Amino acid sequence: MGAVAEPGQGITVEELALATRNRGMPLEGLHYEVTPVGMHYLLAHFDIPAIDPAAWRLRIDGDVARPSQLDLAAIRARPAHTLRVTLECAGNGRARLEPRPLSQPWLVEAIGTADWTGARLADVLSEAGVKSRAVEVVFTGADRGIQDDIEHDYQRSLPLADAMREEMLLAYEMNGRPLEPQHGFPLRLIVPGWYGMTSVKWLTRIEAVSQPFTGFQQAEAYRYQQAEDDAGEPVSRIRVRALMIPPGIPDFFTRRRFLAAGRVVLTGRAWCGSAPVARVEVGVGGRWAEARLGEPGGSWAWRGWSFEWDARPGEHTLACRATDAAGNAQPTSQPWNLQGMGNNLVQEIAVTVR
């Protein structure tokens, strides 16, 4: 991990290839409390596997009393739970950093909220009988590839106590329909509150282990590091963030916004994985004022906000920032990190009022 762009270097063709494969949620998608399936952000490390659901099995093994293999019908036969969950990629905002870490070049659109339906992970683990020596649960996806010269299946772990939380789902539906292939068909893990890398797609195996997992995507990737030789801290819960629907109409190429003078209601949504959103402020030309919060969206989903702005002719910079109930606010400048993780710098939108 750890290559960065040269100062002033344009986006590389490798970054572009990632940006055209993966996809953000266009910010006008903040209009929808539940993101339409095809607008939800998507990051797949390797290829999207094409899985035959009839042949697919989920293996549950490792430090469990009763190892098993479940087919999709067996998972669907369990009590179904539906949660509205906001997911965000841990690398969101990476392409705004200077120097720019070389990876998927997200600006701010790596977000989305869906209604995920599935079985409770805790139920499945309890049935398997996790042994007392187990400390973590490792989740393996069907996607395989190479990163930093290491060939591996995509794998992530959770501490056992986190895995047993009631909000962890083995999800087979998104917005009331079977998962589409790119979102993890036939089954994916959903870890509410955590950045998206933890919600392993195309699940094939759940393994209880008695030693902390040290696979590539856990021990090398997804760390808050300052340098290559810094082990860093693991990335986990989603940091507080607000985003705004860019008002007015865009220029096709520059995406600059143009707006008629007069009163305009600015709207957006805010979320945080570790505490409720307590406050959203809107900045106009660097002066901040309180936005009005909408109804809470449940424990794991974003919350709407709005702000009335009397738009006067001229050039303006709009911004928004959220603060969570623990007092964490989005930064207006932010310490850089090598992998470009957990960036929640405030969004800024340049607007011409005419």
Place this chain on the structure above:
Amino acid sequence: MGAVAEPGQGITVEELALATRNRGMPLEGLHYEVTPVGMHYLLAHFDIPAIDPAAWRLRIDGDVARPSQLDLAAIRARPAHTLRVTLECAGNGRARLEPRPLSQPWLVEAIGTADWTGARLADVLSEAGVKSRAVEVVFTGADRGIQDDIEHDYQRSLPLADAMREEMLLAYEMNGRPLEPQHGFPLRLIVPGWYGMTSVKWLTRIEAVSQPFTGFQQAEAYRYQQAEDDAGEPVSRIRVRALMIPPGIPDFFTRRRFLAAGRVVLTGRAWCGSAPVARVEVGVGGRWAEARLGEPGGSWAWRGWSFEWDARPGEHTLACRATDAAGNAQPTSQPWNLQGMGNNLVQEIAVTVR
């Protein structure tokens, strides 16, 4: 129209912003004869409008005997027709050109095939009674913005004879479900065989006109031009193209492919908007051989192909090229054009066999 990147200039932040808003179909999506909704390519010039279907109306006017306004129920009450249609963005391949036209920086993924259901445009036009002086039909979308300093609603026209063809649909369903917002909810035009710019999304108005339409997206954009002062030819039907699913597994960042030695079946799909696909060839290290064509996908959809390759250890470049029934073959080098339109240069995939 017509800005191009400096020689060797990296992708600009404006191009990146377009690439993260719009989305290609990851090439492993070629596995599916019908592309899942959320994998289908998407290009929206301006913002994706949020339309209230209860308030929405389609205005039909201009040179017609019986102008009208139809609601969604009235359109759904007409006989429904479903067509399987491959759509491709006219700018697909643009980012591979040198110098690179500055616009949405597609590599090769701006494709997708869906089952579109709707009313026949010809039925609606016949009911309206198009007057004999009408020469074209203009389609207006609800999306508005600025391009090259010109503020406009997105609009495109079709010659009347094309508009009356039986395959033209006013579509309200994609793959059997109501359109998602980004694909044109509640109603879009589907013009099988033509590049995607003609399939106007978020339709609000259909107008018969007695003079050729000269709006920005018709007279300025979507032209095969060599220079700014060259009026050029209009872009219309999709040129013949084949694409291959990259075999093996990828490196996360470079997307280079790695494959075990042995026999491998290479697969992909091919399509053309003006004639059936007659032939697909696969090139290995510059030597071309015939691929096997699958069943035709209907008049307007892509056709599968496959090729058995005995992969020997080493570095290889794989390619594929299609030829249509009129004898048009994909070029291995291609004349450049200013807007980067209609590029169907053969795809090349670098593969390491181990």
